[in-house]
Amino acid sequence: MPSSSIQIFAGKTAFHHLQRHGLQAADIAVIPAAAGGPKGLILQAIDQWLFGEWLPSAPRERSLLGASIGAWRMAAASCANPVAAFERLGNLYCEQQYPEKPSPHDVSQEIGQLLQAFIGGYEEEIVHQPQHRLHLLTNRGRGLLRAPQSDLAAKAGFAAATFSNLSSRAHLARHLERVIIGDARDTLPWLQTPFDRFTTHFCTLDKDNLAPALLASGTLPLIMEPVTAIPHTPTGTYWDGGIIDYHLALPYARLETQNKTELVLYPHFTRQIVPGWLDKTLPWRRAGLGRDKHWVDNVVMIAPSDAFVRSLPRGKLPDRKDFFHYGIRHQQRIDAWRTAIAESCRMRDDLAEFLVRPDMTLVRGLNF
Numbered sequence: 547m548p549s550s551s552i553q554i555f556a557g558k559t560a561f562h563h564l565q566r567h568g569l570q571a572a573d574i575a576v577i578p579a580a581a582g583g584p585k586g587l588i589l590q591a592i593d594q595w596l597f598g599e600w601l602p603s604a605p606r607e608r609s610l611l612g613a614s615i616g617a618w619r620m621a622a623a624s625c626a627n628p629v630a631a632f633e634r635l636g637n638l639y640c641e642q643q644y645p646e647k648p649s650p651h652d653v654s655q656e657i658g659q660l661l662q663a664f665i666g667g668y669e670e671e672i673v674h675q676p677q678h679r680l681h682l683l684t685n686r687g688r689g690l691l692r693a694p695q696s697d698l699a700a701k702a703g704f705a706a707a708t709f710s711n712l713s714s715r716a717h718l719a720r721h722l723e724r725v726i727i728g729d730a731r732d733t734l735p736w737l738q739t740p741f742d743r744f745t746t747h748f749c750t751l752d753k754d755n756l757a758p759a760l761l762a763s764g765t766l767p768l769i770m771e772p773v774t775a776i777p778h779t780p781t782g783t784y785w786d787g788g789i790i791d792y793h794l795a796l797p798y799a800r801l802e803t804q805n806k807t808e809l810v811l812y813p814h815f816t817r818q819i820v821p822g823w824l825d826k827t828l829p830w831r832r833a834g835l836g837r838d839k840h841w842v843d844n845v846v847m848i849a850p851s852d853a854f855v856r857s858l859p860r861g862k863l864p865d866r867k868d869f870f871h872y873g874i875r876h877q878q879r880i881d882a883w884r885t886a887i888a889e890s891c892r893m894r895d896d897l898a899e900f901l902v903r904p905d906m907t908l909v910r911g912l913n914f
Contacts, residue, residue, distance in 0.1 A: 571604035575808035579616030581788025584864035591894035613787030681728030683787035736800035795833035834913035
């Protein structure tokens, strides 16, 4: 029997819920979407099926939260035709092309054009989606990162931030703060009470700030030019939302009520939830570990299996290193990424099979 293309992980509450009831669309209250650049492409078929078929079968208000490529994916999910929107995003993302040594201006210009082609003409339906409540995460600079006047100043600021984060994630809050630009119909009460040391601003998402918010959420430090003007947000310099919230390690368990289990469905490209981008090399910083492990009690996470990943081009997920590996051999990279997207249909089919016939032997504990 062929091995499954997916892995399923569940927090304590979610695990027991799956044992009793399986996974029902009506139970899904929140869908997070991680930063991670090209890795997000591997979720395209799952995204199309979830937002095009499964979740609409049980309409209800749902919060969609994303950082960087995750923000772009959740914007696609909020389109009136999410299946077409995810295909449009995937095609545009694959077709990025850069000179051999692109400048930050080159990259920002290419990404700006990508986003315009992606959301241009769809702004109204994205921000006023009947069921979904879209929230985009980005970071605002503090200290040396508040308004760096040169690339050298920005490098110094991020060097200081990196050393602070190495000491303690709480110390990173001296350099950056979280800005959530989201649907005014959904105040995210479960996030309003502080849960970490980062100052968090809640700002209103609208048609006039959707594009700059999406751009800011995916603005890679030092690789792109920072965003300095987003309507309806505090004045400042904005950077990639994944720096603070790489995999959105948020206090999801606060959603639970006495009478109802509210689940978080997390399509992800890895088995780990890494809090911040600077924590990638710090294995002791993972959601589900330590004193905050209860945060993911109600999370069900779907990720590609190791065997599935090995079957992809070069035996791995698409990632930013592919830009360097393929260089100006753009078509080879594009073909490899499109092959990975096509293979993602296997993940979709295996998830659909699990939802019809839940097999708890496929489910592992996320925090126990």
